[in-house]
Amino acid sequence: MPPPLRLTLIAAVTPSNGLGLAGGLPWSLPREMAHFRRASSHVPEAESEASGSTDAEQPRLNAVIMGRNTWESIPPRFRPLKGRINVVVSRTLTEQSARELGIDASSHAYHSPSLAHALDFLSSHASLARVFLIGGAQLYAQALEAVPAPHALDRLLITRLHTPAECDVFLSEYRTAQQQEHWRKEEHAEMERWLGGEVGRGEQEEKATRYEFQMWTRR
Template identity: 40%
Template structure:
């Protein structure tokens, strides 16, 4: 292990200025994953304002866990990593989003969990000890910004982590989405459009209908997510209609 200690079994704040021999390679792109009302409301009082939608929750779990085909792996170093490494996506979230996940489900299984917080040391100190038999591959890795998360994950697979990071998914909250959207690596948004309005106090800041973004067609959505959408991309559950969408950045 180099001086950049980013083993999630020992969560560490990794300085953005750290350099390795692989530092010239471009970081991976970011995919934002969210559900929003027509007015782009995404939350209320720290939770979701609409009923619990099992189909949407299942979709979220699948698309954030499913790695892309090997031929689609990003980066100049694609195909050069040891075959023994397991491939996992990373989910980047703020502290409040982490706290909103029931403890028994933290970290999110089958994904490298990255938590962005201004209080790195305090967050790490409050983490429960690693349980016997756990390898720690799912994290959490703790960083102070989304930019640092990208840098950290870029180095992650070249360290002795045993994991090759595939896609990097940003899963909230609002300020973390805003940080991500300021980066050129933010290229995709997987949006679940909630068709009804609900009272919200937290909103997504980006207008995806602007010229900066293009809504993908259903074929592109299927290819990107690996989903079959046997019931179509527009679904109704508990009286709430919602649509699965993909937006790609064009600038």
């Protein structure tokens, strides 16, 4: 049986944990998006963190798991996200409708009916490195609220926006006194070590929006 996967949630959120508005992002931050791309694409030199396995014959790839709405919010010319295995979770997609949306195994894009199924599917990939959950709110909630178990969420990469923005979907709170028994905010140097490169330190500003890069790990 393959070893359990370790899952990383990555998201940009407002001070009130807002994630998006009307199916999209209420901000446009190219440098923040570049951080997302680097973080979700960087494959560490060490053995696979996701599955604990190595495969000398195949280059290793990270995987990104997302809901259908998140997939459809990505401009068609940018999907699937390059250099990563893409898994789209939807209970209603059929094989045909998935293909019509560009979800095709030939381009490393796959459909899965549930988050649990997606993780089980990815656990069989010998060349898998890291696994990232990139949205939307429903999948984030499932991962955050699940009891720690095999294939459990153990890391949060958060871009904390300090500038408010109107949102209609939100990330479940993880900073309450009770939740902080389970989550620890890591030092900046540890985040850079895990991401394999420099990350902007402290408050950043882009297009009049202030934000900070953070990493939290399960205690």
